[in-house]
Amino acid sequence: MRFHIESFERHKDAGVEAHRVGKYSEARYHFLKAAESLYRAAAESEGVLRETRIANAKKLTRIAQGLKDIPAQRAPLRAPAESGEAEKFSPIAEKPSVRFGDIAGLEDAKQEIKLKMVYPFLYPDQAARFLVQRGGGILFFGPPGTGKTMLAKAVAGEIEAAFFTVRPSEIMSKWVGEAEKNIQSLFDSARSYPRSVIFLDEIEALVPARRDTESTVMQRVVPQILNELEGFQKHDNPLLFIGATNEPWSLDPAILRPGRFDEKVYIPLPDLAARLRILEMNLERRPLAEDVDLAAIAARLEGYSGADIRNICSKAASIPFLESIEAGTVRDICKADFDKAIAAAPPSVSKKSVAKYDKYAQET
Numbered sequence: 001m002r003f004h005i006e007s008f009e010r011h012k013d014a015g016v017e018a019h020r021v022g023k024y025s026e027a028r029y030h031f032l033k034a035a036e037s038l039y040r041a042a043a044e045s046e047g048v049l050r051e052t053r054i055a056n057a058k059k060l061t062r063i064a065q066g067l068k069d070i071p072a073q074r075a076p077l078r079a080p081a082e083s084g085e086a087e088k089f090s091p092i093a094e095k096p097s098v099r100f101g102d103i104a105g106l107e108d109a110k111q112e113i114k115l116k117m118v119y120p121f122l123y124p125d126q127a128a129r130f131l132v133q134r135g136g137g138i139l140f141f142g143p144p145g146t147g148k149t150m151l152a153k154a155v156a157g158e159i160e161a162a163f164f165t166v167r168p169s170e171i172m173s174k175w176v177g178e179a180e181k182n183i184q185s186l187f188d189s190a191r192s193y194p195r196s197v198i199f200l201d202e203i204e205a206l207v208p209a210r211r212d213t214e215s216t217v218m219q220r221v222v223p224q225i226l227n228e229l230e231g232f233q234k235h236d237n238p239l240l241f242i243g244a245t246n247e248p249w250s251l252d253p254a255i256l257r258p259g260r261f262d263e264k265v266y267i268p269l270p271d272l273a274a275r276l277r278i279l280e281m282n283l284e285r286r287p288l289a290e291d292v293d294l295a296a297i298a299a300r301l302e303g304y305s306g307a308d309i310r311n312i313c314s315k316a317a318s319i320p321f322l323e324s325i326e327a328g329t330v331r332d333i334c335k336a337d338f339d340k341a342i343a344a345a346p347p348s349v350s351k352k353s354v355a356k357y358d359k360y361a362q363e364t
Helices: 002-020 024-043 047-067 107-122 124-129 148-159 178-191 216-230 272-283 294-300 306-326 335-344 351-363
Strands: 136-141 162-166 196-200 239-245 261-266
Touching: 002 024, 024 047, 107 124, 107 136, 107 148, 107 261, 136 148, 136 351, 148 162, 148 196, 148 239, 162 178, 178 196, 178 239, 272 294, 272 306, 294 335, 306 335
Parallel strands: 136 239, 136 261, 162 196, 196 239
Antiparallel strands: none
16 A cells, blocks of 8 residues: 555655646646555545545546646746747757666566667677567566666666656647657657667556546557557667556556567565665765674565665664764764664555565566
């Protein structure tokens, strides 16, 4: 349930912010996602709490539905340069320095990713001999905070490719036909480089199951993305497309077929060795007292994501830091600080959610 509540809070806050700056189509999307998460949380609740969550979900849905009728004069604050034209979408490439060695654990996932997306570029002669294709699509799925974005950057870093990271809100547009143009612009920009990686987080926002949405934009956008994916082999410059999602079951099944996302890679919560490495990486430059046993702490953090563990390290370090400011005392981070930090920050992913991811991974 914690996963659904956190998803609700995240989308609600994003919707409020988007509405504040006049991005109404984006706000509508986030409010609908917030309502969906609240309905799912309600299904796992009882009594008054369940009824309250259902009522609030209905309220969010009504708000979202009302946004589609907002008149044109209430345009976003960053208005188009010319009246009646959509704001131009400009994909930006970066060159990440991240490598797989910079990411703790996930060895099985790394090996799958290297086989599909890295080795064919690093060993082109062997790839040609065995008719191993360069380029294509791959889907990262798993709980939030497990390092999907870092892995995508590492792919680009390993093969020295241009890296395009795009949010669904940057692609979508209230203007008829503009979303399709944005998608084409993204893929065209990526193909202008010798090697490119396109990373799209929360991909379910762009390619949801079409039977589950009434959006006419989605009905046009999904085929456009599918066409671009299928066009990989028609261009000289190989292109890698990485999608990431915390909700793989919400994706349109059509995009999961071979030739589009050839591989689906589960990015799970870190195991014991990975948790220990994450602790070491986040604490190596921080002063630790002698009573701090990182191996013991790593064992206690079973069920925590990498992002959760980084947060624990920050919280533990903030305690003696605050004391040094308020009381003028200086000491190292001790075991008691970690005890307080862990007590104040339970895992962000519930056991029930983890079981759902595990089941999905086994069935795909």
